[in-house]
Amino acid sequence: MSLHPKRNGASSRSSAAPPAKNNQDKKTQLEACTVAASPSLTSNQGVPITDNHNSLKAGDNGPTLLEDFILREKITHFGHERIPERVVNARGCGAHGYFKPYKSMVQYTSAAFLQTPDLETPVFVRFSGSSGSQGSADTVRDVRGFAVKFYTQKGNYDLVGNNMPVFYIQDAIKFPDLIHALKPEPNHEMPQASSAHDTFWDFASLVPEVTHMLMWTMSDRGLPRSLRMMEGFGVHAFRFINARGDAFFVKFHWKPKLGVHALDWDEAQKIAGKDPDFLRRDLWEAIEAGNCPEWELGVQIVDAGREGDLEFDILDPTKLIPESQVPVQIIGKMVLNRNAENFFSETEQVAFHPGNLVPGIDFSNDPLLQGRLFSYTDAQLTRLGGPNFNEIPINRSICPIHNFQRGGLHRQTINKGRVAYEPNTLGTGTEFRIDGAAQDVQPPFKPMDASKTRHRRASFDDHFSQATLFWNSQSLAEKDHLVAAFRFELSKVELPEIRQRMVDNLAHVDLKLAARVAASLGINAPDPKAAAGRLGFRDHKTTSKVSEEPALSMAARPGASIKTRKIAVLVADGVDAPPLRRLLQDMAATGAVCKLVASRLGSVSTLGGKQLVVDHTFANMPSVMFDAVLIPGGNESITSLCTLGEAVHFVLEAYKHGKTICALNEGSQLLATLGFSNEKNPELINVPTPGILLADARKVLDGQVTQDFIAAIALHRHWDRLNAEAVPA
Numbered sequence: 013m014s015l016h017p018k019r020n021g022a023s024s025r026s027s028a029a030p031p032a033k034n035n036q037d038k039k040t041q042l043e044a045c046t047v048a049a050s051p052s053l054t055s056n057q058g059v060p061i062t063d064n065h066n067s068l069k070a071g072d073n074g075p076t077l078l079e080d081f082i083l084r085e086k087i088t089h090f091g092h093e094r095i096p097e098r099v100v101n102a103r104g105c106g107a108h109g110y111f112k113p114y115k116s117m118v119q120y121t122s123a124a125f126l127q128t129p130d131l132e133t134p135v136f137v138r139f140s141g142s143s144g145s146q147g148s149a150d151t152v153r154d155v156r157g158f159a160v161k162f163y164t165q166k167g168n169y170d171l172v173g174n175n176m177p178v179f180y181i182q183d184a185i186k187f188p189d190l191i192h193a194l195k196p197e198p199n200h201e202m203p204q205a206s207s208a209h210d211t212f213w214d215f216a217s218l219v220p221e222v223t224h225m226l227m228w229t230m231s232d233r234g235l236p237r238s239l240r241m242m243e244g245f246g247v248h249a250f251r252f253i254n255a256r257g258d259a260f261f262v263k264f265h266w267k268p269k270l271g272v273h274a275l276d277w278d279e280a281q282k283i284a285g286k287d288p289d290f291l292r293r294d295l296w297e298a299i300e301a302g303n304c305p306e307w308e309l310g311v312q313i314v315d316a317g318r319e320g321d322l323e324f325d326i327l328d329p330t331k332l333i334p335e336s337q338v339p340v341q342i343i344g345k346m347v348l349n350r351n352a353e354n355f356f357s358e359t360e361q362v363a364f365h366p367g368n369l370v371p372g373i374d375f376s377n378d379p380l381l382q383g384r385l386f387s388y389t390d391a392q393l394t395r396l397g398g399p400n401f402n403e404i405p406i407n408r409s410i411c412p413i414h415n416f417q418r419g420g421l422h423r424q425t426i427n428k429g430r431v432a433y434e435p436n437t438l439g440t441g442t443e444f445r446i447d448g449a450a451q452d453v454q455p456p457f458k459p460m461d462a463s464k465t466r467h468r469r470a471s472f473d474d475h476f477s478q479a480t481l482f483w484n485s486q487s488l489a490e491k492d493h494l495v496a497a498f499r500f501e502l503s504k505v506e507l508p509e510i511r512q513r514m515v516d517n518l519a520h521v522d523l524k525l526a527a528r529v530a531a532s533l534g535i536n537a538p539d540p541k542a543a544a545g546r547l548g549f550r551d552h553k554t555t556s557k558v559s560e561e562p563a564l565s566m567a568a569r570p571g572a573s574i575k576t577r578k579i580a581v582l583v584a585d586g587v588d589a590p591p592l593r594r595l596l597q598d599m600a601a602t603g604a605v606c607k608l609v610a611s612r613l614g615s616v617s618t619l620g621g622k623q624l625v626v627d628h629t630f631a632n633m634p635s636v637m638f639d640a641v642l643i644p645g646g647n648e649s650i651t652s653l654c655t656l657g658e659a660v661h662f663v664l665e666a667y668k669h670g671k672t673i674c675a676l677n678e679g680s681q682l683l684a685t686l687g688f689s690n691e692k693n694p695e696l697i698n699v700p701t702p703g704i705l706l707a708d709a710r711k712v713l714d715g716q717v718t719q720d721f722i723a724a725i726a727l728h729r730h731w732d733r734l735n736a737e738a739v740p741a
């Protein structure tokens with residue numbers, strides 16, 4: 013029997029037996045759905061497919077025929093659609109954009125993309141959570157990956173960093189242990205994307221070098237409000253090398269233009285259920301709306317040879333360089349302005365590698381970085397199925413590839429000629445030669461006279477002083493959040509001895525911190541001496557030149573703009589529209605995004621008898637999806653909102669999460685449950701409560717309400733609210 017596709021589908025059957033009438037009708041409907049101009053469906057061999065709804069069978073009621081190559085091809089491809097997810101950082105999202113320097117860095121580096129302010133270098137960025145699987149929720153407590161691929165004229169440069177400036181461990185050999193302890197426990201594969209379980213804290217309490225990083229992950233940095241509001245760090249010391257061969261240590265920083273902001277832990281957990289895609293959706297929507305996120309690239313530069321002036325080892329990745337000691341120079345800007353077209357082809361297949369460097373940038377001997385240099389290519393070989401993953405479009409450099417590497421799984425390039433080696437005399441003159449003149453400038457290699465050793469440098473033994481620096485630099489509210497996070501995580505640990513070991517370690521960061529954490533855990537008060545005797549414990553505290561560092565606190569730098577911030581406007585029939593319209597206009601002018609939320613979709617009628625279109629319901633967009641709340645006036649509207657549990661809960665929750673709430677006239681009645689009602693508690697109306705604005709609608713016209721509202725939202729959250737924990741939401 014011929015396998016010609018024209019005769020392989022419904023048409024061949026139709027020649028044998030006329031199809032039933034309802035089949036014909038179905039076909040006509042389906043054909044009508046097809047856009048006339050679109051190219052016809054084909055198999056992977058380019059063969060037209062005439063029926064994509066019915067497999068080839070022996071008669072209408074018969075078995076499916078193995079010869080149906082259209083069916084086999086489709087099902088086979090489907091069965092192989094997944095590739096192994098990344099061992100760590102499996103859940104991610106990405107976007108395209110560009111990087112542009114503000115100034116030439118020629119003094120420090122010969123990196124071509126940093127030589128002139130006019131040059132735009134395309135980039136692709138992938139943000140990720142590190143502990144969860146591909147399908148885990150976005151807002152879990154975690155360190156976030158911040159990986160940037162620069163497609164420079166001298167080849168691809170990858171800056172594969174995180175949103176925290178330090179890492180858990182000092183040596184790559186501990187990475188598999190760390191990740192095994194962090195990931196779901198191997199017997200029952202629980203919990204997903206969470207460090208709140210015994211194995212993680214067992215490891216953490218036995219390896220005190222993780223303590224500084226724990227302070228970061230347990231802080232609000234572990235709960236970014238948006239990927240667009242997150243710092244990025246290269247973590248390790250790298251090296252800049254200029255055209256003369258001078259070397260400098262460099263630490264990289266990304267500073268978001270929108271400020272650095274976090275979610276509340278209760279909020280983050282709720283979002284994980286309400287919208288597990290919260291962070292990737294936020295990034296996607298911002299770029300689609302033309303609100304392109306921007307980061308500035310900063311560098312801390314230390315002359316090679318002067319690193320001894322720091323009181324810690326610059327090669328130790330559990331340490332940061334305080335910004336007040338070595339200021340961050342801002343050298344350029346990155347803008348993300350285009351979403352990926354296809355998640356799999358781009359975001360999933362992108363392959364980063366901290367060893368993808370360009371001339372002018374080099375690694376350091378940081379033992380964690382050295383291990384990474386091996387791991388990434390090795391991981392891609394399995395994940396992307398062979399050594400040619402550099403040919404996948406998202407991984408291709410923009411400059412031509414010239415070398416004699418050949419073959420391998422999935423090779424795309426058709427290399428011509430008989431010569432695949434160098435040097436040769438058999439070539440035709442078109443093959444590639446080493447261009448001596450273009451050789452990288454390298455700093456003079458220092459002779460190495462060393463014995464093989466597995467010894468760790470004594471200068472790596474200070475495990476606590478920067479954790480203390482971090483703690484000292486936090487605001488009161490940030491300290492409260494840290495304590496609450498440690499309590500939450502450790503309360504999930506079943507074995508009391510692990511909890512005890514951990515708080516004994518924390519006593520070396522700060523005794524008060526440790527005592528506060530221990531207080532809710534049903535264990536003894538922390539005992540620093542008990543920690544000191546344990547295996548692996550080092551406490552070679554250095555005297556820090558810096559005791560507090562403002563740059564480590566998010567609260568110290570709230571940021572001024574409310575661009576892209578989401579404001580929920582709670583409405584029902586009878587809403588007082590004129591002041592609301594004016595306020596909406598003013599807010600839109602600042603770049604904030606206002607959405608009308610009601611009990612049902614459609615529209616609500618205003619006091620004046622007009623209609624206002626509703627964007628969301630209380631159920632589909634709860635308060636955790638917004639940054640602030642506006643409650644317009646209107647007696648009828650407020651009376652019905654006050655009797656609606658969803659609306660009352662919305663406001664209570666927003667209060668609890670420190671969000672700005674502005675109520676116009678009668679709108680304040682919805683705050684009655686919190687004691688802000690002008691009717692129930694007239695004396696409270698003038699009590700200033702951070703971020704609660706009770707406004708006279710007449711004042712909207714003179715712009716005062718808008719100004720106050722904007723100023724309050726710009727503070728991001730009002731963490732210092734009284735009794736927030738007493739609010740039942």
Ligand code: HDE
Binds near residue numbers: 363388
């Ligand atoms: Fe990674 N890391 N890592 N890592 N890492 C991977 O690469 C590894 C480390 C980071 O969006 C893997 O392709 C080792 C530090 C990011 O595609 C793997 C060590 C930092 C991403 C790997 C580290 C990172 C990864 C997983 C200890 C911050 C996601 C599959 C020596 C500076 C990149 C893969 C993306 C991904 C290994 C430590 C950042 C297994 C062995 C420190 C952002 O190769």
